[in-house]
Amino acid sequence: MLDRRRFAGSMAAFAATTLSRWRASAAVTNALPSRKEFVLRNAYVMTMDPELGDIAGGDVHIKDGVIAAVGKALKAPGAAVVDGERMIVLPGLVDTHWHMWNTLLRSFAGERADQGYFPLTTAFGRIMTPDDMYHGARLAAAEALHSGITTVHDFCHNARSRAHAEADIRALQEAGLRARWSYGWPQGLADTQISNMADVEGLHRDWASFSNGGLLSMGFAWRGMFRNTALPPEVYRPEFERARRLGIPISAHVGSSEEAKGQIAAHAKENLLGKDVQIVHGLSASPAEMEMLAKAGSPVSVSPGTEMRIGYGFPKVGEFLAAGVCVGISVDNTVLSGDANLFGLLKTTRNVENAKSHDEFKMSARRALELGTIEGARSLGMENRVGSLKPGKRADVIMISTQHLNMGVFTDPAHMLIESAEAENVDTVIVDGRVLKRGGRLTSLSMNRVLEDAVASLDAMRKRANSR
Numbered sequence: 110m111l112d113r114r115r116f117a118g119s120m121a122a123f124a125a126t127t128l129s130r131w132r133a134s135a136a137v138t139n140a141l142p143s144r145k146e147f148v149l150r151n152a153y154v155m156t157m158d159p160e161l162g163d164i165a166g167g168d169v170h171i172k173d174g175v176i177a178a179v180g181k182a183l184k185a186p187g188a189a190v191v192d193g194e195r196m197i198v199l200p201g202l203v204d205t206h207w208h209m210w211n212t213l214l215r216s217f218a219g220e221r222a223d224q225g226y227f228p229l230t231t232a233f234g235r236i237m238t239p240d241d242m243y244h245g246a247r248l249a250a251a252e253a254l255h256s257g258i259t260t261v262h263d264f265c266h267n268a269r270s271r272a273h274a275e276a277d278i279r280a281l282q283e284a285g286l287r288a289r290w291s292y293g294w295p296q297g298l299a300d301t302q303i304s305n306m307a308d309v310e311g312l313h314r315d316w317a318s319f320s321n322g323g324l325l326s327m328g329f330a331w332r333g334m335f336r337n338t339a340l341p342p343e344v345y346r347p348e349f350e351r352a353r354r355l356g357i358p359i360s361a362h363v364g365s366s367e368e369a370k371g372q373i374a375a376h377a378k379e380n381l382l383g384k385d386v387q388i389v390h391g392l393s394a395s396p397a398e399m400e401m402l403a404k405a406g407s408p409v410s411v412s413p414g415t416e417m418r419i420g421y422g423f424p425k426v427g428e429f430l431a432a433g434v435c436v437g438i439s440v441d442n443t444v445l446s447g448d449a450n451l452f453g454l455l456k457t458t459r460n461v462e463n464a465k466s467h468d469e470f471k472m473s474a475r476r477a478l479e480l481g482t483i484e485g486a487r488s489l490g491m492e493n494r495v496g497s498l499k500p501g502k503r504a505d506v507i508m509i510s511t512q513h514l515n516m517g518v519f520t521d522p523a524h525m526l527i528e529s530a531e532a533e534n535v536d537t538v539i540v541d542g543r544v545l546k547r548g549g550r551l552t553s554l555s556m557n558r559v560l561e562d563a564v565a566s567l568d569a570m571r572k573r574a575n576s577r
């Protein structure tokens with residue numbers, strides 16, 4: 110009897126787990142395109158790998174989601190051929206911090222203090238439903254794929270409930286993007302209140318049902334020691350410690366503006382840095398603090414578009430790199446930056462470095478491209494899987510057409526990508542061996558559906574905001 114009851118109990122537990130897995134997967138409404146074997150032929154291949162270098166008239170053979178070979182005139186019998194004539198082939202771009210949910214509020218930040226980024230995103234963040242989160246993140250995911258970003262770090266700092274979190278994750282699953290998804294506090298949470306760490310632990314426990322076959326990993330979006338005010342230790346310490354106990358990477362905005370001095374040193378003093386702790390912005394970093402980051406191994410995510418737009422100051426990419434800090438570039442948000450064209454952000458990154466140093470040759474176009482590919486991957490701890498085109502790595506590959514009026518000729522490919530490329534030039538996007546954009550069109554998502562739903566979601570949110 111006892112055994113039977115025990116058996117019944119374990120069957121019920123099994124059913125519950127299976128059901129929750131089934132629910133999570135059933136919630137994904139579209140099927141991703143299957144992985145096929147194909148070869149990109151006769152393109153200008155930029156592997157971003159120091160040994161393989163560039164290959165003019167090169168091929169990339171992709172099989173079972175993996176880069177099988179890179180070279181010239183590859184033998185790939187049975188593989189479908191994709192013509193790479195007048196195309197540049199590059200590893201997929203890597204974004205290192207993006208609040209994808211608030212893409213629903215694109216270009217929303219206005220011209221007065223009460224219409225600035227923080228008051229608006231807080232006010233609208235508070236009234237967002239799980240569906241709004243989904244539509245915001247899906248618009249962002251679609252734009253990412255459209256513009257050649259194959260890996261994102263979705264810093265989801267509006268996880269108001271488990272349903273909000275799951276809706277945001279579902280948008281990434283359906284898009285087929287590779288991502289780190291970081292659980293973050295709900296907008297408007299008081300600085301004296303602790304984040305819902307039980308939810309973090311619950312999601313972490315169930316992560317296998319969200320990982321989309323290994324495409325998605327989990328992180329923790331932490332407020333750090335400072336947010337609107339200095340947070341009390343009984344808030345920031347348990348949050349940090351519980352996330353670290355799970356072994357997941359932690360991210361925080363620290364020393365965001367040039368005025369926020371001493372914040373990095375404060376984190377270093379309390380041992381709150383490390384290879385697993387990504388620092389966002391870090392614009393107030395002094396030379397001594399840069400050394401602290403390098404010593405601890407903390408990567409920094411720099412978002413030149415938003416840092417300048419909001420008036421934080423000039424990005425410090427050159428200084429971080431010179432100090433030996435690992436740097437990734439990020440979109441951050443489109444509320445301030447408008448679009449998510451990472452090529453444009455890399456262009457800005459390089460131009461700021463040249464301007465600051467009064468030197469035409471300070472940062473090369475190729476160095477800027479590294480920041481958007483292999484260095485971004487390194488800063489997320491993914492450099493062994495993606496970030497360069499090397500046999501054995503996962504097949505995250507993009508192909509950029511030069512047959513557009515903003516290109517039109519073929520000169521130095523690194524310069525063309527950094528100085529000219531726009532989302533519309535991105536012809537083909539492959540993530541984990543799946544073709545998610547081909548001939549300039551998305552394959553996993555319906556662009557019309559994404560746009561219609563986003564408009565409807567924002568309309569409804571505005572009505573709710575006005576009726577309050």
Ligand SMILES: [Zn+2]
Nearest residue numbers: 206362389441
């Ligand atoms: Zn941010």
